[in-house]
Amino acid sequence: MVRSASPMLGGILLLAGVNLVHADGLYAPDASSDMSVWPATYGVFSRVPENWSDLPFQLQLEERTGYNSNVINTPQTSTGGVTVFGHPVGSLVSISSFGATTTAYWEGQQFFANGALGMYRYSEAPSLNSMSHSLNVGDRWTYGSKCSGQLIASERTSPAEVGQQVGFNVQNSVTAVALNETAKCVVTGNYALLLNSGLTSSTNSAALDKFNDYRSVFIEAGISYSVSETNSLQFLASVTGTDYSNRSSASNDMGLSSNIVEDELDLSYTKNLSPDLAVTASVGLIGARNGSFSLEPAKGFQPIYSAQVSWAATPKLKLTGAFVHNVSPPTSILANLEVSETANFGLTYALTPKVTLAAGVSTTRSSGFGGSSEILAGNSILQQFAQNERVYSANASLNYAITPFVAANVSYTHTSVEQSGFMTPTDVVLVALSFSPH
16 A cells, blocks of 8 residues: 555655764764763774774665556557457556675775665556566676776566567566676787676567567677876677577477677777766678577678767856667567667756756667567567657756755656557656665
């Protein structure tokens, strides 16, 4: 029930009050005066943490309540008002999140772990109640004075984002498990060698989306040239093998492959043109072939590219814009690979030192390699949702920093997904209260 959020909201406010009354006791200027009261005991007990970051664990709490107009992704017809897929399920929703992070240092190595547990509760559709969770464990390592990198293992389960699932009239959860490493070694001057690799597994709960379950492995090598942290050029070459575990020989005959190998070349440039203007751009080629992971060259290369701009127009107003043309494993259509083109624009405006307004719009067009219509040829309705997809989205939010650790937020997001003349609109309104010490 949504009203179950009340105890947690009260708990966060209580923590906020404790912070307001007692937080000063965590800082060094007060520590000396406190110790003068009991001079005989000074140094007997362990040192009191002087800041939240000194604590072995940091907790984050967040409660969001609001309304979701289309919980199970129900499309609407565009002709005559005839109901084909049923009526959307709208519901009041409560989303509770509990997280913790920890960091430890040993001989130049930074070991870290963070995790979160979330609960989704729907008052009008309790059968859809679900849980989400995430866990990341890793090491930010250094070797000598020239080599550094990161090794991280992660696991995450969460509801699919709007526009990022094939199935409809169903709630889809995505579970991703990954092990990734990055390494960078300075060769001489401003030049450095890069070596990255990783394993990823992605599975879906919805039956139609299971065609896109996959396991992938990649290796990547390249070189970077850095004048400074804000002026760098980087070239990377990678090979990625993807295995779609739920595609049978029958689906192979219909155009959906079980194994795909991608070869990618990418050149990227990052530059801060001024303290207020930053640009990142990349261009490259990607090719694909059927088969298992190997270093055999791919065929049929096509371009990939992106551009991102961040501009602080005034001390209070910041504008961002991006355009990305990319190829990746499919999430919203049935295909061997998904080609997506995304454009977005956003702004943030500081109304006061504590109140910030944010807004943005975006559009994404997705298409695929490989047959996707034949596999559903026996069902003309299902076949529509294996085709190209367009997603339009707009959002706005207002954030209030109550204290350095406590914030309140109200947000609205409208998303509309278009496939073969059918529209799937979703509106989400949320009010949030979060506690995140640092």
